[in-house]
Amino acid sequence: MSDPGAGAPFRLITIPFSHFCEKARWALDRAGVPYREEAYLPLAHALPSRRAGGRRAVPVLVSRAGAICDSTDILRYADACVPVEHALFPGEPDPRRAEVEALEERFDRELGPAVRRIAYFHLLPDEEAMFSVMRRSLRALEGAGVASPWWFGRGTFRAYFPVVRAIMRRMMRVDAAGAERSLGKLRAVLDAVNERLRDGRPFLVGDRFSSADLTFAALAAPLIAPEHHPVSFPPAGELPAGLRELIEALRGEPAGAFVQRLYRDHRHQRAGLRADG
Structure with a gap:
């Protein structure tokens, strides 16, 4: 997880349970880039992100030289900190580079x-489940030395959540029709990944871990709940029934098993730094 030291040269502004933030976090951890994570609730993240030089979205990686405001750009930054043979993006003129980039x-x-x-469709109606997700996310960060923000507490959450829920539903079109469309898109991606894995390959492209693997695992994680994720998921009994059933089904597919294996074998693995740092 993140370097808790106050002297870390980078700040990573996140929603701690965001899968796009996990994508960036994973790449930075893998490259050994020291950073301090600053966690915010959804919507509360927008002002800190903009003040840091980003847009309203997270993650934002902040350095003295400026802000990097896209998860893929953060992956590319992290790639510059590791040996070429461990890079997430194959180098030119490697023909696999275009395939990796297209998948990502x-x-x-x-x-x-x-x-x-899909995750919010199931979680937003259930205040207790949402609080469990938030509580576990922040406790995971505390375990890495990141202090809980001022708003962490049930009383603050109860006052904040109904307003946030209404805004999120409207902004992200979190309704039954939207969830159904998203299920179709999820199914299309998972079917493509399942088909790709049919030949027993260890990775999505070639014989090495790439940004395609990292991105797929990180972005699918909320619906797979891999054991080795740095932000622990609530136990099944604390999740809404519909979400629990979906997770159980997806974990049994080749793509779900693939996500679990990548988290087990690669999430806490360092790629190594270049000799010149």
């Missing part, structure tokens, strides 16, 4: 938004 772009465009809408 598809996962960002289709999988990420679909997973987010």
Whole structure:
């Protein structure tokens, strides 16, 4: 997880349970980039993000040189900190580079938004489940030395949540029709990944871990609940029944098993730094 030291040269502004933030967090951890994570609730993140030089979305990686405001750009930054043979993006003129980039772009465009809408569709009606997700996210960060923000507490959450829920439903179109469309997009991506894995390959492209693997695993994680995720998921009994059933079904697919294996074997693995740092 993040370096808790106050002297870390980077700040990572996140919603701690955001899968796009996990994508960036994973790449930075893998590259050994020291950073301090600053966690916010949804919507409360927008002002800190903009003040840091980003847009309203997170993650934002902040350094003395400026802000990096896109999860893929953060992956590319992290790639510059590791040896070429461990890079997430194959170097030119490697023909696999275009395939890796195309898969990552598809996962960002289709999988990420679909997973987010489906998860919120099930979680937003259930205040206790949402509080459990938030509580576990922040406790995981506390375990890495990150202090809980001022708003962490049931009383503050109860006052804040109804307003946030209404805004999120409207802004992200979190309704039954939207969730159904997102299920279709999720199914199309998972079917494609299941088909790709049919030949027993260890990774989505070639014989090494790439940004396609990292992005797929991170963005699918909220609907797979992998054991080795740094932000622990609530136990099944604390999740709404519909979400619990979906997670159980997806974990049994080849793509779900693939996500679980990547988290077990690669989430806490360091790629190594270049000799020149």
